[in-house]
Every structure is written in C-alpha cells, then in structure tokens.
Amino acid sequence: MKRCRDDVRCCSIAASGGGTDVLKALALGANAVLIGGAYIWGLAVGGESGVARLFSLLRNELELAMTLCGVKSVAEVGQSLVQRRPD
Numbered sequence: 001m002k003r004c005r006d007d008v009r010c011c012s013i014a015a016s017g018g019g020t021d022v023l024k025a026l027a028l029g030a031n032a033v034l035i036g037g038a039y040i041w042g043l044a045v046g047g048e049s050g051v052a053r054l055f056s057l058l059r060n061e062l063e064l065a066m067t068l069c070g071v072k073s074v075a076e077v078g079q080s081l082v083q084r085r086p087d
Contacts, residue, residue: 019061026074027081 022033035058042054066072069081 019058019063020065022058022062023065023069023077024082026077027079029079 018038025033035054038054038058039051042050042052044050046053066074066077069077071077071081
C-alpha cells in the first residue's frame with residue numbers, strides 16, 4: 001500500500017451518508033461517497049424531479065457543513081476537520 005499523507009497508508013475509501021457524512025468522509029480521505037438508497041426515495045416520491053431535489057438537498061447540506069467548518073471548497077477539506085477518539 002502506498003502512502004498518501006505523512007504516515008497514512010493510501011487506499012480507496014467509499015462511504016455512504018448525507019452532507020455532514022460526506023464532509024467527514026472527505027476529511028478522512030474518501031475518494032467517493034455513496035448515497036445509498038436515498039435516490040430511490042427521491043425517485044418514488046417525485047420521479048426524476050424527486051431525485052434532482054434529493055441531490056440539491058445533499059449539496060446544500062454539504063455546502064452548509066463546509067461553511068460551518070470554515071472551508072470554501074472541497075479542496076480545502078482536510079483531516080483537521082475531524083477528531084479521532086482516543087484509543
């Protein structure tokens with residue numbers, strides 16, 4: 001496994017969740033974030049426009065979480081945004 005940050009071994013990370021979960025996953029080095037079955041709820045409720053609304057809500061939630069953390073872009077998201085529990 002190659003190293004991607006100082007003493008962190010690099011691997012592909014994918015996580016599932018909403019806007020704040022997306023932010024945490026990105027801060028921990030995620031390459032992708034899955035939305036799980038949420039798009040099915042959007043599809044069931046409103047068809048194509050329901051899915052579009054879902055993506056809009058997720059994006060707004062992520063943007064709000066980033067603003068509250070003081071970052072303006074995904075490129076600024078880093079490990080300093082998360083605290084690990086002591087072992």
